[in-house]
Amino acid sequence: MKTSPEAWALEHSIVSNQLKRFVAEKVAQATAAASAEGKEMWPQFKSLFAAAERGDLLAMRHIFAEMRRPALPREGSRPNPYCAHGSQWSTALELWGAFEQFGGCGEEYSAAFGRDVIASIPPGSIYFGGTDSGRFVVTALSPSHVNAEPFFTLTQSGLADKSYLQYLRSMYGERIYVPSEQEATKVFQEYVEDAQRRQKENKLRPGEFLQEVDGKVQVTGHIGVMAINGVLSKLVFDKNPEREFYVEESFPLEWMYPHLSPHGLILRVNRQPMSELSAETVQRDHDYWARYIRSMIGDWLNDDTSIAEIAAFVQKMHLNHDLSGFQGDARFVQNDLPQRLFAKLRSSIGGVYSWRMASAQSAAEKERMVKEADFAFRQAWALCPRSPEAVFRYINALVVQRRFDDAILIAETALKIDAENIQLQHLARELKRMKNSQRS
Numbered sequence: 001m002k003t004s005p006e007a008w009a010l011e012h013s014i015v016s017n018q019l020k021r022f023v024a025e026k027v028a029q030a031t032a033a034a035s036a037e038g039k040e041m042w043p044q045f046k047s048l049f050a051a052a053e054r055g056d057l058l059a060m061r062h063i064f065a066e067m068r069r070p071a072l073p074r075e076g077s078r079p080n081p082y083c084a085h086g087s088q089w090s091t092a093l094e095l096w097g098a099f100e101q102f103g104g105c106g107e108e109y110s111a112a113f114g115r116d117v118i119a120s121i122p123p124g125s126i127y128f129g130g131t132d133s134g135r136f137v138v139t140a141l142s143p144s145h146v147n148a149e150p151f152f153t154l155t156q157s158g159l160a161d162k163s164y165l166q167y168l169r170s171m172y173g174e175r176i177y178v179p180s181e182q183e184a185t186k187v188f189q190e191y192v193e194d195a196q197r198r199q200k201e202n203k204l205r206p207g208e209f210l211q212e213v214d215g216k217v218q219v220t221g222h223i224g225v226m227a228i229n230g231v232l233s234k235l236v237f238d239k240n241p242e243r244e245f246y247v248e249e250s251f252p253l254e255w256m257y258p259h260l261s262p263h264g265l266i267l268r269v270n271r272q273p274m275s276e277l278s279a280e281t282v283q284r285d286h287d288y289w290a291r292y293i294r295s296m297i298g299d300w301l302n303d304d305t306s307i308a309e310i311a312a313f314v315q316k317m318h319l320n321h322d323l324s325g326f327q328g329d330a331r332f333v334q335n336d337l338p339q340r341l342f343a344k345l346r347s348s349i350g351g352v353y354s355w356r357m358a359s360a361q362s363a364a365e366k367e368r369m370v371k372e373a374d375f376a377f378r379q380a381w382a383l384c385p386r387s388p389e390a391v392f393r394y395i396n397a398l399v400v401q402r403r404f405d406d407a408i409l410i411a412e413t414a415l416k417i418d419a420e421n422i423q424l425q426h427l428a429r430e431l432k433r434m435k436n437s438q439r440s
Contacts, residue, residue: 008103010055015102015111015141022098022140023052026091029146033087033170045088052095057103064096086163087170094145097136106331109338113265113345114141117248120264123150126176126243128233130157130250133341134266138248146171152243157250159232160188160225177239179232187231192217195224226251237269245269249348257355264288265345267352276365277356282372289346289379296342298327301382303375307406310378311413314385318417336384343384347393350376354397373397381410386417395427404435 010016027049034041044067051059101110114137121127129135135155143149152172158164159179168178179187196217198204207223219225230253237245247256248266258273262285290302301310316322317333332338353373360366377394384390391414398407411428418424 008057013055013102014108018141019055019098019102022145023049023095025144025146026095027053029171030088030091033091033167036170037087039088041088045092048092048096052099057099060096060099064092067092087167090164090167094136094139097132098140101133101137101337102140104335104337106335106338109332109335109341110137111141113338113341114138116265118142118150120266121151121246122244124148124243125151126236126240126245127151127153128156128245128247128269129153130155130248131341131344134248134250148172148175152176154236155250156229156233156247156253157226158229159236160184160219160228165232176243177236179235183235184232187228187235188219191224191228191231192219195219222251226253229253230255241271245271248345249351252348252351257352260352262288262349262352265292265342267348275361277369282368285349286372286375289349289376293342293346293379293383294328296328296332296338297382300327301379303371305378307378307409310382311409313382314413314417318385336386339384340387343380343387343390346376346380346383347387347389350380350397351393354393357397358400370401385414388423391424392427395431399431399434402438404431404438407431408435 010019013019030041030045030049044063048060048063048067051063101107110133113133117127117134117138118141127138129138135153135157139145139153142151142153145153148171152175154168155164162181162184165179165181165184169180172178192210195204195208195210199210204210205223207221208227209219209221209224211218211220219228233253234255245268246263246266247260247269256267256269259270260267261270261274261277261281262268293301297313300313317326323330323333326333350373353369353376357366357369357373360369374397377390377397380387380390381394391410395407395410398404398410408428408431411424411431415421415424415428
């Protein structure tokens with residue numbers, strides 16, 4: 001379910017005042033950047049900023065779509081002009097992203113997410129916001145993104161982009177370490193050299209691609225780009241030792257896992273690696289999420305709730321659209337954006353437990369992490385049964401435990417909602433094959 005942009009009005013938004021302040025700050029930032037760079041502001045940026053000031057989401061979508069439109073055959077390989085306007089582009093992207101997050105149905109959940117995250121992070125910290133919600137909502141609702149009030153907001157997903165690094169340096173470079181262009185180039189070259197070596201050995205990871213364009217090697221696919229982002233985010237972490245760090249995960253970064261602990265809706269990146277998570281930390285997370293999702297889906301999912309019971313809930317809510325007896329929020333189960341947001345957040349925490357399950361040093365610790373991962377993944381799947389993170393991460397955890405019947409039930413239930421999903425079709429077949437192989 002998605003509200004049309006015509007139905008949304010800035011004046012009636014529950015975050016109207018924050019968005020207006022954010023627009024004014026970002027327009028001023030882009031104007032100053034154009035002046036500092038000695039460049040005329042690109043006309044499309046002016047149009048986008050004007051639409052944002054009017055609160056015209058439909059116009060913003062059209063302008064942004066045109067800016068990002070691939071070249072038509074008759075246009076040859078025309079460059080996207082916004083690429084040459086790094087700081088202006090980043091401000092435009094953040095404005096568009098914020099309006100997209102609040103301009104649809106369920107903005108109260110986006111606002112709750114942003115406010116809860118901001119309240120949970122100590123002033124002066126560094127926060128990595130990975131997804132669109134994690135980056136744009138928190139950026140828009142902070143008192144001042146430019147002045148790092150109350151903390152520095154970056155996205156780990158954009159660090160491989162040199163223009164984005166330049167943008168960060170223009171805002172934060174005098175207060176925190178941000179990788180230089182030379183450092184970013186060195187990281188890229190080292191990655192390419194390693195990837196080329198592995199390519200010759202047929203050892204590239206699935207989804208990792210290299211291609212040569214006009215004599216230059218390009219890294220395509222999220223695996224390679226996030227590998228570069230991972231190295232650069234580790235540099236930011238290592239070279240700002242006096243700052244606390246927090247992260248909203250977009251794509252898992254392996255270096256972070258030993259440092260991660262649950263922190264409300266997001267994760268804390270602890271300065272020192274931890275051999276295990278304390279009982280207090282785990283229980284706090286367990287209780288926090290049990291309380292948090294009650295208003296969304298009701299108070300029925302507990303430690304003993306089976307996957308079959310969750311599948312029955314999914315069938316009733318998402319396939320039959322039967323709200324009889326439902327004690328949660330109908331707006332939540334009828335709106336895709338908040339479902340995906342909170343399921344992703346919860347499955348990211350489940351991913352931390354799964355990593356610790358695999359690396360546990362004792363049987364007792366392994367069992368404790370198995371239990372908490374399972375609880376987190378069951379909640380994530382109930383929050384959004386079509387979420388790729390919730391479905392695939394949970395199934396992976398179940399396969400490790402050889403719980404094929406449960407994994408098949410999740411895959412087949414998800415397929416009822418998304419019958420054309422080729423990945424799910426393949427996964428369901430593969431799970432059945434694995435189950436049959438186990439019997440033979």
